[in-house]
Structures are given as C-alpha cells and as structure tokens.
Amino acid sequence: MKFPLMLPDFAKPGTTNGYAFLIYHSVAGDLNFELDLPVALFRRQMEFLARVGCVISYDKAVTALHSKNAPLQNTFVLTFDDGFANFYKNVFPVLKEFQIPATLFVTTGFVEDGIAYSIQRHRDHAEAKPVTWEILGEMVQSKLVTLGAHTHTHPNLAGQPQDQVIEELAKPQALFRERLGLEVRHFAYPKALWNPAVEKLVAEYYATAVISGGRKATPEYFNPYRIPRIPIRRSDGWLFFRAKTRGWLAGEEALYVRLRKLHAA
Template identity: 25%
Template structure:
C-alpha cells in the first residue's frame, strides 16, 4: 500500500476508534456526503494494469455498502438536488453514491451489491467510451508503459525532461504516476497526438477495445439501460471523450457536454439531470464550463473537490470525496470526522497566531 494511503488508513482507524467519528456523525448530521467511485475489481494483483487506484476491490465496496445501509441514509443524487433546491431538509446523515466513467464493473460487480442492500447510485458515463469509439487517454498511457519492452525512456513534456524507468512493474507504476500529471496539463488539442507520440516511442500499438484488461472495459448501453430501469441507478453525463474541460476551447466544451447529453437521451430515453466534470478539481473547469453545463439543461454538477454538502453549496459545484480504501476510512469520511479534525486544526492555528 502506498504510504499516503497507509497514513490515511491509520488516521481513519484512530478517528473511528477514538469516538470522534461518532461525535462528528451527530454534530454534522444535517450535512450530506457524496462519495465517488470509478471501477471495481476482483483481482487487483493483475499486472496488466499499472494504476489500480480507479478500480477498488469489490469486497471493500460491499463492506462499505453494508455499513452505509445499516448506519446512514443513502439517497439518490436527484433527491439531494431537489431538497436543496426547495430548501427542504434531508434525512439525517445522508449519503450519495456516485461512479465516474462507465466501466463494465459498475454493472457486473457494483449493481448486484446496490440491489442487495437496496441502495441507489448515479453513474456518470463518458458516452464515447460506451459507444466503443473513444478509449480513455489515461488507459492508453497505462497500457503503453505497461506493455512496452523498453526498460527506459527519456521524455520531454511541458518543457521538462522525464526519465521514465520501466525495468520492473513497480518502476513502471512510478513512471506512470510521474507522467499523468504532465499529460493533464496539455491542451486537449495536443493530448491525443502526445499519446500517439508516446506509443510510437515505446514501440507499442494503440490497443483495441477488445484488448483492454477486464477492469478497464466499458459497460454497454444495454447494461446502462437495465440499471436505469431498475430504479437503483441514474445515468449522468461525464462528457463524450473525457477531456479536462478547462483545457478545451469554448466550442469544444459545448460539443463535449451537448454530445454527451444527447447520446444519453438517445440510448436511455431520458435527459440526464446531473453532470460530473472530468478530473473535477478546481482548475479543471471554468466559469464558461459552468455556464455551458447549465445551458445544456443539467440541474447539478459534481466536482472531485473534497467537502460536505451544506445549504450554501452551489448545485453546479457539488463537492465529493474519493472512494474510501477501507470501511474505517468510509466511516471517518461520511461521519464528517476528517472535516471535524481539519476544523479543529484550523481553530488551533488561528488561536496560536493570536497569542
């Protein structure tokens, strides 16, 4: 386990064991929490994938859902948006489950668990991915570094020189971790050509969809329709090709958002009410993005900025937490223990600065 995740797990265990999570759960019961997942996996030891951070072990998801069903009120994102829009109260300790991208594992692994516990989720799909015409650029980067026969690559990007070591699986993982942030900084018009250049340098071909490892594969529209009709899942928008929208010009942003909306409408039969910004950080969307999302008819949009949903939060900048790596981390997150600890630290710093 990476040190950062190990440290967070230790902190979560301390917050739950000390009783702070129980205290926060009572104190912050009027605030809602939105959790973000991507894919699930049954075998995270498969070395065909370098970055497993997007594919949570299914047993962790099942244990998290079991805990949420017993101790919290899991509501739909639509219910949260309607309540906040009308100024009505949510059930105490409300939690919303969301997924990004549209992996087949959402249907094959997550959907049966949602039905088992009677829970609801919103899945934000990248429509070109489901159409089978637009593979994610970060999947191409992962597989290129993972499948290359080279042991070293010197790479120039964004005015920097990166030495990417590829001699072992662990070194390939580290190199991918260094490369991805640099790729995210590129204008969208340059990103795919950069991926072509990278694959050529690594002497690998762009994989076909049927060559993707199981955990990386997209769901089909038939899967999405079945889940939508079940009452357990809403389908939301996540662009058509998954660009970071702040790296696009306005025309490209509009096309990504509207094409995504229209494809979902055509396949599901309903206009999606919610949207999620790819990557989702504060620098990954702009004022123009917010305007275009509203213009497209989306009533709400989710970020990946950590935070609780309270009365003053913008419906088009909803905060979400990343997927917890354990049930203890899930408890510390949805209870508000992490936020309470952060608040206390800020109060202490402020008090010390006044001495």
C-alpha cells in the same frame, strides 16, 4: 500509506451535518490504481452505509438542497464516474442486495465506440472495458441507477476552446436520447476541473454538476453547478473511509485538487 486515526464511534454526536456525495470509479480490485476498490471492501462499505445511515438518490438530495432542507444525520448519495463494465458486474448486484440507489456518470465516447479506458497513474498502466448501452438500459429499468454525463471523451474542459466544450456537453445528451430515450440532467466535470466559463456553458445544458472537494454538501452553501463530492480510495482503509463519510478529511482532498490543477496547467 496513511497514518491510522483513532476515531470516535460513527453515530456519536458531533458528526458534520450535510449530504455526503461519495465518488467511486472502479470496483474490481485487479486494476493497479487507487480508485479501483476490491469488491469485498466495497460491499462492506455499502452494508455499513445502509446500516448506520440513509442512502438516498441523487435527485432526492438535490431537491432537498434546493429546498434548503437540512439532512438527517448520516445521509449519503452514491455517485460513480466513467462507466466501467465492472459497475454492472460488481456494483449493481450490491445495489440490488441493499436496495441502494446510485448515479453513474458515463463518458459516452467509450461506450459508443466500445473502447477500453486507458488508465495511467505514474508508471502504472491498466485498461478497463466500458459498459454497453444495453447494460445501461437494463440498469435504468431497475430504478436504482440514474445516469448522468461525464463528457464524450473525458478531456479537461478548462483547457478546451469553447466549441469543443459545447460538443463535449451536447453529444452525450444526444446519445442518451438516441440510444436509451433518456433526457440526462446531471453532469460530472472530468477530473473535477472547471473554470467559470465552463461552468456557465454546463448550466446551459444540465441542471446540476458535481466536482470534488472532499466535504459534504449543505443547503447553506449550495451551488448546483459545484456540488462537492468525497472520493473513496483504495488506500483509505476502514478508519479513513469512516472519517470521510463524516466529512472530516476535506483538507486532504483540497490538496489532491490543487495537485490536479498544477498537473493540468
């Protein structure tokens, strides 16, 4: 449980400037892990973002960052990792309702083989079905969903030999091209883990890559292969969600990243 915070109104001066790339994973509410949000909570968050700020596409944000353009206050970018089937059932209708763009980073091996994601968190275990190629194609046609790659089998790339890393980077591109006729330009590191050697290889295949970090992306410190994102968790509650959209809880995410690296070592 997190301690409650007394936060000032979202729109008051003092908001940290930058592009807030938010990370979501699952939106169903029936999976026993932190990164699965109830549908009603997710919809409330989207209504809030659409009302108080400006939700722009991933490509538009990257172009602005490259151009060193300062964002408007309360500028958000939605990203989703993995490619759960509940994205189509629970997220896509909300995106259409509020006309909000989003980028979905897909682990192509699960889609290609139709294998359920096995989610293990401590003693809790759950499984979630992946989307299908047909569904991905339909969502791309809407112009609201952009697809990115999240490797083929979701390994920790920092712990893989070079030839395996190359396969994990190249195979998703080949599948997107073959199944959907798409050239995929953006990448998300599994578990937000990477090292300089992995980053160098990613740069040979993709135009950008996203990590975690918990802070906003700013033109002053922009690295296209280390775009920071802000994870949204079930336990955030409403006040912590609002704080995260302002970039206030970067220290919390830095601790999560450190723990993930220690666990992967």
